[in-house]
Amino acid sequence: MAEVLIVRSQEEAGSIVARSIADLIVSRPDAVLGLATGSTPLAVYAALAQIIEAEGIDVSGVRGFALDEYVGLPQGHPESYRAVITREVVEPLGLDPAKVLVPGENATSIQTAGEDYEAAIAAAGGVDVQILGIGRTGHIGFNEPGSSLASHTRVKTLAEATKRDNARFFDSPDDVPIHCITQGIGTILRARHLFLLAFGAAKAEAIAAALEGPVSASSPGSAVQLHPHATVLVDEDAATDL
Numbered sequence: 001m002a003e004v005l006i007v008r009s010q011e012e013a014g015s016i017v018a019r020s021i022a023d024l025i026v027s028r029p030d031a032v033l034g035l036a037t038g039s040t041p042l043a044v045y046a047a048l049a050q051i052i053e054a055e056g057i058d059v060s061g062v063r064g065f066a067l068d069e070y071v072g073l074p075q076g077h078p079e080s081y082r083a084v085i086t087r088e089v090v091e092p093l094g095l096d097p098a099k100v101l102v103p104g105e106n107a108t109s110i111q112t113a114g115e116d117y118e119a120a121i122a123a124a125g126g127v128d129v130q131i132l133g134i135g136r137t138g139h140i141g142f143n144e145p146g147s148s149l150a151s152h153t154r155v156k157t158l159a160e161a162t163k164r165d166n167a168r169f170f171d172s173p174d175d176v177p178i179h180c181i182t183q184g185i186g187t188i189l190r191a192r193h194l195f196l197l198a199f200g201a202a203k204a205e206a207i208a209a210a211l212e213g214p215v216s217a218s219s220p221g222s223a224v225q226l227h228p229h230a231t232v233l234v235d236e237d238a239a240t241d242l
């Protein structure tokens, strides 16, 4: 069963998770971080950037793997997850950009991009700590309801609800890509420690289903119940239905 912490604010959650990751990096300078996009983890990255700077932590050996990416956006698009990870994580934390990978990037073929990404994660020794948000549909990464709990990195079609939620980042809803490439739920479960964060009432239903509903492909977040070391941080609004 996951450990659940109800926090007062995103900032409090950010400091708790950032402290844990900073300690990991000090003890393991080549730590492998699983990086999520979306608004949820921003407080973690902000707090981690502060700790790294204040304590002069050497992050030159840190490696990172993004959870997911859109397929079909023009190279360099500001809302591509590569661009977001560069802007929100690599630059503020001072990571080596060459050590941070995004699925599908530089793939010779989209058919083998998933396998290639799995191989890269395995070659790095696996992910030490995976940061996760959750979508209102219950998705983790871009694993929408119906995704196998054993799934690997692969190309998927975005759910209509997720396209609507993510339309806010694009000039027009028609600009939201149709496809994505995402680590699978099985991939995520192989990370050694999961931090799942959720804030706000819009996430209450997804959090209740993830933590207290049946473990099922209909509720991708419920996979955290299968993980031996999962820490869930929610604010009071996201915890309403628990």
Ligand code: GLP
Binding pocket: 036, 037, 038, 039, 040, 041, 067, 068, 132, 133, 134, 135, 136, 140, 141, 142, 162, 166
């Ligand atoms: C996005 C991402 C997920 C993220 C989720 C929630 O579509 N693919 O990795 O966790 O939706 O986003 P937010 O944190 O902005 O609510």
